Structures are given as structure tokens and as C-alpha cells.
Amino acid sequence: MEKELKAVERRMAKLEELTEGTHNEMVMHDQSDFTGLAAFMKTLKAYEDETAQLEERWLELSERLG
Numbered sequence: 001m002e003k004e005l006k007a008v009e010r011r012m013a014k015l016e017e018l019t020e021g022t023h024n025e026m027v028m029h030d031q032s033d034f035t036g037l038a039a040f041m042k043t044l045k046a047y048e049d050e051t052a053q054l055e056e057r058w059l060e061l062s063e064r065l066g
Contacts (some may be wrong), residue, residue: 005061012054019047 006035 001061002064005058005065008054008058008061011032012051015047015051015054019044019051022047 012029023042025034026037026044029040031037
């Protein structure tokens with residue numbers, strides 16, 4: 001379980017980096033390109049969804065490990 005907890009923590013950190021990078025790309029992107037911006041938003045939503053799932057799993061594992 002500790003290995004899984006560490007893996008979840010690493011993935012959450014990676015998702016945070018990816019989210020920040022996507023935000024930076026979005027800022028630099030042509031703001032009149034709504035299709036491109038929508039693609040960035042779709043990516044960010046996927047990162048947020050995965051992060052939420054990982055946070056739940058992290059809490060479960062943390063409680064079990066006490």
C-alpha cells in the first residue's frame with residue numbers, strides 16, 4: 001500500500017506540473033482561436049478529473065496506513 005501511495009503522490013505532482021504547463025501554453029495561445037482554447041480546456045478538465053480521483057485514492061490509502 002505504501003508503494004501505491006507514493007505512486008499516487010508522484011502522479012498528482014506530475015498532473016500539477018502538466019496543469020501549470022497547459023495554463024502557460026493557454027496564455028500564450030491566440031485568444032481568438034476558440035477551437036484551440038477549447039482543446040486546452042478539455043485537457044485541463046481531464047487533468048482535474050484525474051487529480052480528483054487520485055486525491056480520493058490517496059485519502060483511502062492514508063486512512064488504511066494510519
